[in-house]
Amino acid sequence: MVDLWMPGATRHSLGNTGAMNGGPARAVWHITSNAKDWTFARELGWFTGGGASVAPHLLWDPFTGEIAQFFPADSRSLSLQNAGDVKTNRTGKYCIQIEIVFTEGETVNGKKYATVRDTPCKNLDKIVAWLRSLGIPDTWPGGAPTGFTRDTVSLDAWLKLGGHYGHNQVPGNSHVDPGPMPNLFATVPAPQKPPTTKPKVSLAHVVYAAKHDPAAAQGHTSYKSEVLLVEKALAAEKLLASQWVDGSYGTKTLTAYAAWQRKLGYTGSDADGTPGKTSLTRLGDKHGFAVTA
Template sequence: MVDLWMPGAARHSVGNTGAMNGGPARAVWHITSNATDWTFRNELGWFTGGGADVAPHLLYDPFTGEIAQFFPADSRSLSLQNAGDVRINRTGKYCVQIEIVFTEGETVNGKKYNSVRDTPCKNLDKIVAWLRSLGIADVWPGGSPTGFTRDTVSMDSWTKLGGHYGHNQIPGNSHVDPGPMPSLFGATPVTPPKPPTPAKPKVSLAHVIYAAKHDPAAAQGHTTYKAEVLIVEKALKAEGFLSSQYVDGSFGSLTVTAYARWQRSPAGGGYVGTAADGIPGSASLKRLGAKHGFTVTD
């Protein structure tokens, strides 16, 4: 199950949620572009107060790494304008809007910053990792924004292609943000190592033949034999030839009868006569193992 609320983000639900229309998941990047106020605290106050009617999903400060969230990922937010009768905010399974607290040319600690790309981008990797977890692809269908200018994608591209977009690329909108963006996908996503494939259980042909031909109680005295017989019996049960109450590690007469039915079946080899006597043979046992995940040692 995915996290609809980003782990580590301060949750400030503004309510007023709305359903998405479905389709490829995407994210849209904005900047606050406030010429008089560059603080995360004040922008947070705006979006939880008088600006709640234009709130995004996330508010992000690239200098401090602070992140706040106003809507769950499966709700539309309110940062985009409609394009005619197309409700742009509702496009996709997810359409996560990220407002970066940034203004072109702002000065922080005596240094002037002309684009988000120039900032420290603290915790940006955590946002991208969360977006990936939602199934948002590492791609810019309209190209990564490189300037403060319009670069509108077609409505067909917007509705059909998931991935990342700049506000300047969205049909029906007139904004030119976010401007030049950092490389969101510069580092190859870390793929967790796959768990090792469990080794297939092994069944000794000699052991199960012994168990089938001798006193079942004597065979059960061999712990290994009993475990191997159980593997065979479970496979016979899965084939519909043995009832569950007889899956007990004892290769008794009912298991012999069940195995004979397997030998006579087309999957078991279609044997007839004495070749289908219920005593496992190498070929029929290997066929059973191939279907039910165990290997046979002769």
């Protein structure tokens, strides 16, 4: 289960939810860009009042770490313009929009901040963790924003690629925010991928089994289990009937493997039913075993 409301954000539901159109999940980053340098409280007042019609999902103050949320993750929010017929607010399973309370070159407590990157980015790690939990990949399909200029991605890329976008990259829009951004993905260590636990099949063992009398090859128990993996894969390819999935590399298996080789485009003696490295690796990639020497 995902949290449609970000843990740690104060909830200011605006109601007025709208369905998403599905597809790869993404996030869009904005800055509020208010020359008067409004505070979090005043931007919150705006988005829950007169600005509700252009509200994002999240409002985040990178100096204080305050975060407010206006829509649940599975609703569209309203900070984007359409690209022709494409309702960009609705693109993807999620299109989480984040308004950062920031203005280019603003002064906070006597210090001038050129970009969001220069701010303390307080609680950004919590936002990134939540976006990851929604399945938004750690990538900027159009590259991380580098300046306050338009850098629009193609409509095709926008529709097909999940990840993070700047408002300046979304097709059909005219804004140039958010400007240079911090390295989002370094704020929280990426979850470790579990080590691959694919069973291993030795090419040499299977070749031995294919070339020798099945009864002799079966003497090697490890060979038998490896041949079984190959046979199961051939059965899954509908090239070998299930009664021949027996760990014995006999003529049925040889014939089935030759059919696999032909399926890959091999002919003649290259399709003789004795595994080669490429054909076995292709079979393993498709059916969950790793090939060793």
